[in-house]
Structures are given as C-alpha cells and as structure tokens.
Amino acid sequence: MTVETRQGQGSGQNLWRESRARNVRERLVRVVLRACAYVSILTTFGIVFVLFGEAFTFFQDVSIVRFLTETQWTAGFATTPEDGEFGIIVLAWATIFSTIIACVVALPIGLGAAIYLSEYASAGLRRWLKPALEILAGVPTIVYGFFALTFVTPFLQGTILPGIQIYNILSASLVMGVMIIPTVASVSEDAIYAVPRGLREGAYALGATKREVATKVVVPAAISGIVASFVLGISRAVGETMIMAVAAGALAQLTVNPLESMQTMTAYIVQVTSGESPRGSLEYETIFAVGATLFVMTLLLNTIAYWFVRRFREVY
C-alpha cells in the first residue's frame, strides 16, 4: 500500500493537517496554567494596594516623621492623632528583638541538624528522622504559643530566672526559635544533600577528614541554599503571630530586657483586629501602617536573600 491510498482512506482527509481539537486543548492548558501563575501575583498586588491605601490615610493624620521618630506607642489610648504617640520603633524593635533571640536558637541548631542528617546519619536514620523533622514544622503555631506560656515560662521562673514575667519576650522567642528549627534544617539539608558525591570524594581523596569534608567543602558548596533557609527562618520569625500574641503579652514598651512583656507588630495587629475598634477609627488605621511596615521589612529581607542566592549560586 502506498501513502496515497492511505490518504485516500480516512474520510479523504490529509493526515498531515493540524488537528484543531488538539490545538484548542493545548491552548486551554496554557491559559489555565497562566491564570494559576497570575492569581497569586494579582492577589499580592491587591493586598499591597489596600495596605498602602489605608496606610496613606493614616499618615495624613500622623506624619511619617512622627511614625518613625517617636519612642512610645500609645495608639490604644489615643482618640485624636495629637494625644497619642505612634513610634513604630517600639513594635518594630519587639519584632526584631524576638527574631534575633529566635535566630540565635534556630540557625545554629538547624544548620547543625542539617549537617548531621546529610553527612553523618546513616541512610536508615535519615529516612525517618527527616520526615519526623518536617512533621514538626506542621505543628500549629498556637500550640507553640501555649507551650511557651504554660510550660516554658513557669519552668524558667521555677529554675534559673525567678524574675521573669508571666508574659515575656524570652520564652516566646525561644519557643519560636524551636519552631523555626525544622524549616532551617529541612531546607538546608536539601541544599547540603544536593552537593554531588564527587565533590566529597575529591576532598576525601586529598586526605580530608569527615569533619573537613563536611564543613570546608560541602557546606561552602551549599551556602546559597543554607542562606535561603536562614532567610526563610527569619521571615517566619518576623511574621510569626500566634506565639507572640499568646506568650509575649500586649505591653508595647521599648526595652532590651527579655524578661519583660513586649508587643511585636504582628501581636499588635491581632490585638486591634480582635478588639472593638470601629472601622475608620484611628486605632483601626494604625494596623495598616504597621502592616505596611511589616510588609516592607519582609520584602527587604526577601530581596536581600534573592540577591544573595543568585550571587552565590553554585554550579557543580
């Protein structure tokens, strides 16, 4: 049989003709996938628009200079913009302070766990330890908050820090650090594990010890992923709400004493939104200014991380 006769069959159609139905399907898939990609981006833009729109209203009452330079936060007591103080530094400092404490806990332990899992643990141990760690990352943060308030604080009070207050930034931040460990460990473990075996063998063949291979060859090779995990951890700490709202209290004060209560930006937003501030009131307006500040902070952090990861990305 020749090609001609085959073409003649099949209801006289040209076999090489494009299939219209197929083209439609292809195009449809493309459109759906594109829509998925745009939904998150457009939503983000929408949020930013609302956030900054409302914040702009607030800054017409309270100047941005006051917002950045005042050293007290008394928005809850203010009925007019003049009789309150709106120093964001109070809330921002609480956020930064708690993040620092949490990072002191989470970054070294998370990285250590990642190195152990990837380089030292046997394959069998790694197989169940890593999922276990990742499950830990799924514990709701409210549980951590209760843990801080009902266990860690009383424990510290009864043992080494009798002067600690019921609501304090220290327990909340320590527990937040513990919460972040799985994130840091899991993401950096992925990066460390992805370093090709050939690189390790090259180091072993030069007479490197296991420790030298792990710390001087493998970790530097995975540094961009490790930094990404750190930033992810820091971002979670900056944005963490429930632990802070539950265990750190609601006292907006500027202090460096971790045994006292402090109010982070997120905890403040929780307090206002769960209270009875009517829409349009001054206190209601403040949360958009605080939210916008939080947004700018995390955006900055992510931008730095993005730059860093690209700058130090390793090609193996």
Next chain:
Amino acid sequence: MANPRRTKEEQKVTEAPQNRRDTKKGTGGASSDDAGASAFGMRIENLSAHYGSFKAVTDVSMDIRANKVTALIGPSGCGKSTYIRCLNRMHEVIPGARAEGRVRLGDQDIYARDMDPVRIRRRIGMVFQKPNPFSKSIYENVAWGARINGYKGDMDELVEHSLKQAALWEEVKDKLKKSGYDLSGGQQQRLCIARTLAVEPEVILMDEPASALDPVSTQKIEDTMDQLKQSYTVVIVTHNMQQAARISDYTGFFYIENMGDPGRLWEFDETEKMFSNPDRKETEDYVTGRFG
C-alpha cells in the same frame, strides 16, 4: 625535598619518606625496575570488593611498579573502577561497601587494623572520572588539600609548581582568583590533577580521567602523565585501549566470564606484551577490538 608536614604516623606508611624523594631525584624513573615492588610501588594480594552483599571484584593480585604507569582496561562493569578505589580506601566511603585482602604500599598493609584511611589517602591520591573541582577559587582548589595536610611552606610556590606539573599554569596564571568552575572540562580535570599533586602523594590513581574530555584535553593529560611517572607511581583506569597502549608500561585486563560473576584480573603483564602477544584469548579479543 624535606617535607616538614609528614608526621610519625605517616612515616609508618612509607618507611623512609625523606629519602624517597632524594632517591627519585637521583635516579629518575629509569632505574625503578631494579627497585622492584618493594620500593614505593604497591602489592595487592587477593583483593575482593563488595557492595553490601554484591561482590563486584574478586581475588585480584597485582604488583604495581614504582615510577611506572599501570593501566587497567576491560569492558564496562567488570570492576576496574571499584578495584582502583580499593587502592586508597576510597571504596569504603560508599555506604555498605567493603574490601577484603591485602594492599601494600611499600611494606605496609593499608588495610591493617591500625591504619588510618585519612592518612593513606594523603599518600595515595586520586583523580576521578568526572572533574570535581571545589566551589573555591582556582588557587584555593590547589592549596586546600595541602593546607589541611598542614603544609607550612610557600603556598604560592606550591600552587604554581603543581599547576605547572599539571600543564595548566599558562592557562590560569592570570585568573587564579576565579572560580574553578569557570574553567573548561579539560582544564577542570587538570586542576584536579594539580590539586592531587599539591599533596605530594606517593601514588596517583586515575579513574578514567580523560573519558569525559575532548581529544585536545586528553592529549594534554596524557602528556602530563608521562611527566608524572618521573616522580610518582601512576595507576590509570581507561576505556580507551589506544590510550592504555600509548601511556602505560604495564596493563591489567579485567574481565567477567559469566554475567553476574564478580570481576577478575584476567591477565596482567607489560603493556607491549599485552597488546602484541597476550597469553589469553579474551585479552587478545578485547585489545584487538573484537568485543567490549
């Protein structure tokens, strides 16, 4: 070349490391034949290698002569790479892998109970099939191994010397601060050779070092090899029979008779004999290209 970084423990591996370099300098590679296997070659006795319950190589005995190039050839999957990795205890780095038998460097069994694999690898270096430079600068790639081994001399000099030995210096001398990954594949492989040389091992093992490279890079690495045997004992696994014939003094042919059996050393002799008049039929079939 007195070497201050050798410690007592290392001296156990090679009985007279200080004299060794001097001897070599005096005699070059030429007279190493009469030095025999007792000098700084290697003697392998009844070596078998396993991956878990799978036996990959069985019962290999071989004398590797000092200051000679020994090539290991044979069809894929016959255990050449596994075998060469046993010679500096790299095999056991893979989880579940182990080796049995005796491997002597000088008169020390590197598989003896009190032998530290880390120190053995400092004396028996290795270059791998795929170039694997570190994610460090070209300079650091070469300096790193020497530094972790406690090298106290002039590092710039060592780096330059090693890169020259590996025939890479002219191409990289103006960009030592650049990443090792900025080099081409062939250059990366020569960087890995330079890094191995900087540790000043006794023996250099090469596992198909040119298999992923273009002919020009391969040529450069082969030229390097000829220089290297002046100061080192070289063992090279290669798939390329012409390469084995060109560069080696001795050749070992690995072969698996039946599917599923472990690989064996089928024949081992001087390269000239192996390629002109081998004793066994399979060797002849392989070197003449009838299979493999």
